[in-house]
Amino acid sequence: MTLILHNYFRSSTSTRLRAALNLKGLDYDYVAYALKDKAHKTPEFLAKNPAGLVPVLELESGAMIPQSLAIIEWLDEAYPEPPLLPASHEERARVRALGYMIACEIHPLNNLRVLQYIGKEFGADAEAQKAWFTHWVSETFDALESTLAGSPATGLYCHGDTPGFADLCLYAQVWNNKRFGIDLQTWPTIARIFAALDKHEAFVRAAPPNQPDAE
Numbered sequence: 001m002t003l004i005l006h007n008y009f010r011s012s013t014s015t016r017l018r019a020a021l022n023l024k025g026l027d028y029d030y031v032a033y034a035l036k037d038k039a040h041k042t043p044e045f046l047a048k049n050p051a052g053l054v055p056v057l058e059l060e061s062g063a064m065i066p067q068s069l070a071i072i073e074w075l076d077e078a079y080p081e082p083p084l085l086p087a088s089h090e091e092r093a094r095v096r097a098l099g100y101m102i103a104c105e106i107h108p109l110n111n112l113r114v115l116q117y118i119g120k121e122f123g124a125d126a127e128a129q130k131a132w133f134t135h136w137v138s139e140t141f142d143a144l145e146s147t148l149a150g151s152p153a154t155g156l157y158c159h160g161d162t163p164g165f166a167d168l169c170l171y172a173q174v175w176n177n178k179r180f181g182i183d184l185q186t187w188p189t190i191a192r193i194f195a196a197l198d199k200h201e202a203f204v205r206a207a208p209p210n211q212p213d214a215e
Contacts, residue, residue, distance in 0.1 A: 003028040004058035006048060008035050009211035010179075012107060013068040014055045015172035018211075020072045022202035023163065024079045028057075032213035035112055069103055072165060084164045094151075095159050098166035101144050102173045109136045110176070133180050137173075144170075145187040154189065156196050163200060171197045175208055 005021065005028045007014035021028055033039040033054055041052050049056045049066040057065045057074075065071050076084045085092045108114070110133045118124040118132060148154045158166035174184065174194045184191035197203045208214060 002060045004031060005029065005055060006031045006033060006045070006058065007055040008033050008040075009208045009214045010176075011035065011054050012111075012172035012176040013053075013103075015175055015206055015208060016068045016103075016168040017055045017057070017071055018206035019168050019171060019203050020075055020084060022205050023082060023084065023168075024075055026075075026079065030212060032211070034213070069099070072168065076165075082162070084168070086159060086164070091153070091159065094153060095164060095166045098144065098147065098158050099169040101140050101147075102169040105140045106136055106173060130180050134182055137177055137180075137182055138186075141187050141190060145189050148193070149189040154193075157193055163197060163203070167193065167197055167203075170194065171203050171206075 003021070003026060005014075005017065007017065007030070009032065033045060035054070039045065040054055046052055048058065048064045051066060053066065055066075055068055055071065057071045059065070065074055072084060085095055115124075115129045115133065119129060124132065148158060153159055155161040157163045158170060170190065170193060174190070177184075184194065198207075204210065
């Protein structure tokens with residue numbers, strides 16, 4: 001199957017998905033959209049995703065799948081090996097919860113359109129936007145660190161010694177944090193897991209600086 005990934009190098013949701021595709025060993029065509037230039041708001045892109053958000057995975061059939069977590073779950077169903085979620089119901093719930101802490105509690109508050117909005121509507125300059133971003137990362141990373149450090153299920157990665165769903169979210173978020181100079185020393189378990197992921201070929205290939213549209 002020919003897959004086309006419509007994405008942006010710096011988008012954390014795109015980073016998650018690139019890493020997932022790499023873990024699955026799937027080739028894909030890379031199509032870039034410069035978000036700061038509003039390339040994702042053109043009629044052509046809105047026809048692919050009316051929400052005007054990246055990433056979108058285009059299937060050979062022409063079907064368009066938006067939303068990174070939905071795409072990741074689709075990948076795990078369409079290409080079961082290697083699995084991104086563990087076998088048992090309890091373990092799967094734990095892994096999803098870890099990933100959702102980042103994807104549902106940090107990302108919606110800190111993505112580009114929110115930062116642009118608080119800048120335009122409330123006069124938040126670059127320093128204020130950094131403070132906003134750092135606050136919401138810290139709120140969840142404090143809880144995530146405690147959760148990971150306090151669980152015997154945590155291994156080399158978020159769950160055991162095989163990277164999966166939660167690691168996709170963690171890795172992408174830490175790369176997003178780097179843009180705002182957020183130091184991981186406050187969260188040693190998260191720092192350790194990120195360091196392990198950043199040595200894994202599938203994640204290194206997905207990292208923002210390693211994309212063809214990287215600035």
